[in-house]
Amino acid sequence: MINAISGDTDFIKGIKNSIFTGFVHSTFNRTFNIFCFENGDLYTIACSKLDNGPNTLIIDVDTMKPMEIEVNDRVRVEKNLLYIEDKHTISIDKAAKWDSVIPTYPCNVEILKRNLIKMKEYINIHGVAGGIKKNVITQNLFDAEVSNMLEKRTLLLLNELLNDRISSALPHAVSLVGLGPGLTPSGDDFLTGLFTIFNMKNSPFYPYRSFCEDVFKKAKTLTNDISYMTLKKAAIGKVRESIISLLNSLLVEDDEDLFLSLNKLLNIGSSSGTDIALGIIFGMEANIRAGGKVC
Known part of the structure; x- marks a missing residue:
């Protein structure tokens, strides 16, 4: 079991509602991307060294290398858990919710x-x-x-x-x-x-x-x-x-x-x-x- 540290609010909501299925689209040393069947968007699973972002979940690992995630691995959600094939399970129970909020332009520049x-x-x-x-x-x-x-x-x-x-x-x-x-x-x-x-x-x-x-x-x-x-x-x-x-x-x-x-x-x-x-x-x-x- 791998714990998510934080994540995009809508991404977390999708996992909690069990309406997320897809496959691994691409893999890198510090991230891997998932193609979502429901809306056609890409979602990112990122290591703890990276910052929050849209459609992103930060998990408690330093690198993705040991996880042996492969392109086309199937992804599904059940009971607040995100499964990558039968290789890994990611829990969002302790994940802090994050939203992208751009500041307002100043009156005095x-x-x-x-x-x-x-x-x-x-x-x-x-x-x-x-x-x-x-x-x-x-x-x-x-x-x-x-x-x-x-x-x-x-x-x-x-x-x-x-x-x-x-x-x-x-x-x-x-x-x-x-x-x-x-x-x-x-x-x-x-x-x-x-x-x-x-x-x-x-x-x-x-x-x-x-x-x-x-x-x-x-x-x-x-x-x-x-x-x-x-x-x-x-x-x-x-x-x-x-x-x-x-x-x-x-x-x-x-x-x-x-x-x-x-x-x-x-x-x-x-x-x-x-x-x-x-x-x-x-x-x-x-x-x-x-x-x-x-x-």
Whole structure:
């Protein structure tokens, strides 16, 4: 028996109601993903070293390697227990419920402006290059061209958003889907950060948050299942705990907390954390330039 430490409230509810069946979709050292027959979503079982997230259950193990979970293993629920074949049983009895709650955009953006400057300086030094952050050292021609495409398309997207041309911005956002290196491509990670900002209540772009759903609806065939699921959730304001922690840190004057939260985000994946963080900066600066506040 393995105990779940915490988990997404809706995921826990589905297990308690015994309405969850599926199969293992993909496996990694620290996570494995389950395809759910009931709604077609992916759900993640993550080790204790990772943060909470949408459709995620954190379990009391350090790594998934010894569990010998395999793709296509059947998954079922009975009496508050999640079964992976007959190999493992996961109990949610002691699991703390977690919800993705994005903070409200501030009425006064002065603190936010100062923190964004600090955030950009930190990423310039500590961020991982190769995705949205350009590599100073030119790599092969293909990587250089992808990097140029990412830069060009993000700038085109920003220009349309700032000129209140939301419909014209849509193809530029879609053009980023699936673009770049990584299990979750850099363009997708960048959009995850941007979608998060669209979902901040009271922000200038909050009334246009349906834009995010318009993008992800066109993304299904453009990227992989895992990345698509991340975009789908981010489009409605459901993102990882580390992203929410950073947003909260950006809204107060506490450098230690800001850099601690930022560093945790930057440690996600290879360049994923950096790409998400740059999407957040992009979204925040677009909000500020578009009007600053709606209170």
